[in-house]
Amino acid sequence: MSYRTRVKICGITRLEDALDAVRLGADALGFVFYPPSPRYVAPEKAAEIIARLPPFVTTTGLFVDADAQQVRDVLATAPLGLLQFHGDESPEYCAGFRQPWIKALRMQPGLDVAAKIRDYRDAAGILLDAWHPQLKGGTGETFDWRHWPKHSGLSLILAGGLTPENVAEAIHLTQPYAVDVSGGVELGKGLKDFTLMQAFMAGVNAA
Numbered sequence: 001m002s003y004r005t006r007v008k009i010c011g012i013t014r015l016e017d018a019l020d021a022v023r024l025g026a027d028a029l030g031f032v033f034y035p036p037s038p039r040y041v042a043p044e045k046a047a048e049i050i051a052r053l054p055p056f057v058t059t060t061g062l063f064v065d066a067d068a069q070q071v072r073d074v075l076a077t078a079p080l081g082l083l084q085f086h087g088d089e090s091p092e093y094c095a096g097f098r099q100p101w102i103k104a105l106r107m108q109p110g111l112d113v114a115a116k117i118r119d120y121r122d123a124a125g126i127l128l129d130a131w132h133p134q135l136k137g138g139t140g141e142t143f144d145w146r147h148w149p150k151h152s153g154l155s156l157i158l159a160g161g162l163t164p165e166n167v168a169e170a171i172h173l174t175q176p177y178a179v180d181v182s183g184g185v186e187l188g189k190g191l192k193d194f195t196l197m198q199a200f201m202a203g204v205n206a207a
């Protein structure tokens with residue numbers, strides 16, 4: 001039996017994009033609270049968007065090596081259901097909040113993915129993203145999907161350079177629990193495009 005692949009659309013900065021994504025079938029929306037990112041959204045703006053969402057949508061806050069107090073400050077403003085740690089946060093740091101969390105691993109050559117996944121065994125899921133020497137994520141680059149771990153025991157989320165054109169093949173090869181897309185459905189950084197999101201969902205459903 002095959003299961004429906006869940007979809008997270010990340011880098012939401014506008015209410016209309018959030019509502020379109022949900023209407024098109026996205027299961028989760030991502031809000032980037034990493035100030036250097038061009039997709040950064042202020043916690044107050046994220047809270048405004050979240051307040052207008054229908055039920056049953058997972059609101060995800062993305063952080064990169066943030067001070068724990070910064071995460072708590074964001075949580076006090078924006079009701080987030082899930083935390084995504086996309087930097088070099090330790091397992092102990094990630095487990096220090098009440099919310100469930102996922103850990104992003106960037107697929108640097110030589111990374112022992114299986115060992116890393118064991119380190120983060122208390123995560124709700126592990127997100128695998130492309131590695132880039134300067135950027136922490138949102139690179140628009142893919143990694144070699146043949147390095148996808150076979151048996152992890154955790155829900156695995158595929159990210160990195162996914163587009164309407166490649167998502168069906170990516171799912172076919174990796175059979176992830178979920179896919180996460182940002183740049184592949186954008187007109188400009190943080191500005192999602194209805195037609196691209198629609199085509200992306202069609203690619204997921206075709207896989």
Ligand SMILES: O=C(O)c1ccccc1N[C@@H]1O[C@H](COP(=O)(O)O)[C@@H](O)[C@H]1O
Nearest residue numbers: 010037136137138140159160161182183
């Ligand atoms: O989107 C960003 O700007 C970003 C910044 C820092 C860390 C992660 C970021 N985004 C995440 O990166 C992956 C892949 O994005 P893309 O589809 O290749 O553009 C995804 O998980 C985003 O949530």
